[in-house]
Amino acid sequence: MSDIAKERIILHVENLRKHFGGVKAVDGCNLEVEKGRITGLIGPNGAGKTTTFRCITGFHKPDSGVVRLKGKEISGLPPYAIFHNGLCRTFQLTGQLEKMTVLENVMLAAKKQYGEVFWNNILRIKKVKKQEEELMGKAMKLLELVDLQDKWDVLAGSLSVGQKRLVEFARTEMAEPEVVLLDEPTAGINPTLINSMVEYIQKFNKEKGRTYLIISHDMNFMMKLCNPIFVMNMGKTILKGRPEEVMEDEEVLNAYLGA
Structure with missing residues (x-):
């Protein structure tokens, strides 16, 4: 080499x-x-x-x-x-997480989420909300790329095996x-x-x-x-x-x- x-x-x-x-x-x-x-x-x-x-x-x-x-x-x-x-x-x-929506499953993978720190949800609520909106937009774009945008509010547990693999793929990209x-x-x-x-x-x-x-x-x-x-x-x-x-x-x- x-x-x-x-x-x-x-x-x-x-x-x-x-x-x-x-x-x-x-x-x-x-x-x-x-x-x-x-x-x-x-x-x-x-x-x-x-x-x-x-x-x-x-x-x-x-x-x-x-x-x-x-x-x-x-x-x-x-x-x-x-x-x-x-x-x-x-x-x-x-x-x-089968009881969460497709969108929520993808959003979970994002790193450094302000809302994961308890006090931020009290002291920095505007910052938490703004980031959440940005992450939601990013997750929706990923779902569009894998043709799952119409399933964003569906519970992940109800998807087919192939659709679940696409959710997992999109979630990986979210990170x-x-x-x-x-x-x-x-x-x-x-x-x-x-x-x-x-x-x-x-x-x-x-x-x-x-x-x-x-x-x-x-x-x-x-x-x-x-x-x-x-x-x-x-x-x-x-x-x-x-x-x-x-x-x-x-x-x-x-x-x-x-x-």
């Missing part, structure tokens, strides 16, 4: 390991994500992809290895600290992260919505300079969207390459076919 490429690395995972008893869920994972790129992470079931995400984002504490974000080590930090350092993630199972980790963003949604998801990710990547690291079993989705792609198998990173290189690699084919 050239010096210029190294300077562009925003997320660096080195020799990451996480074992659960005798199970080596992650056993030497290495990833490098360049700023402004859409990077993929694929592998057969049980390869360790989601556990890697959980270690990167603080939901698991790695047994060993290093995770760096913008050159700063974040290994072992709690999720809220990693979030405030500019890294967000979505989950395989969508997580909304204005530098790096977004998407875990199976197409799971359970129809082909039309998958195409829309591709467009939304590309749009935010191009217009906002958002960096993505994506896990998905949908190979068409990944090949269309991601470059480069990392491949994991049995807890290890076995390959990094362009989509066409990955699809033709014998080691990758063996991993998927169980050879």
Whole structure:
């Protein structure tokens, strides 16, 4: 890797390991994500992809290895600290507050909300109200971008799986992260919505300079969207390459076919 490429690395995972008893869920994972790129992470079931995400984002504490974000080590930090350092993630199972509206769910992700400090609601009520109006406008624009503006006042629990994924995607954008980790963003949604998801990710990547690291079993989705792609198998990173290189690699084919 050239010096210029190294300077562009925003997320660096080195020799990451996480074992659960005798199970080596992650056993030497290495990833490098360049700023402004859409990077993929694929592998057969049980390869360790989601556990890697959980270690990167603080939901698991790695047994060993290093995770760096913008050159700063974040290994072992709690999720809220990693979030405030500019890294967000979505989950395989969508997580909304189902008794709150779609708009309220998106607004929740905004950082540094004055209303979260109790005394501000008494002493700085005008400032709190003004910020809330600004955040509401911003959240509505995001809902328009993912074509959910007509659902803004609907309870999140009543949405379809695909719509919930779009709410989660919009909520992630509300936080204005530098790096977004998407875990199976197409799971359970129809082909039309998958195409829309591709467009939304590309749009935010191009217009906002958002960096993505994506896990998905949908190979068409990944090949269309991601470059480069990392491949994991049995807890290890076995390959990094362009989509066409990955699809033709014998080691990758063996991993998927169980050879």
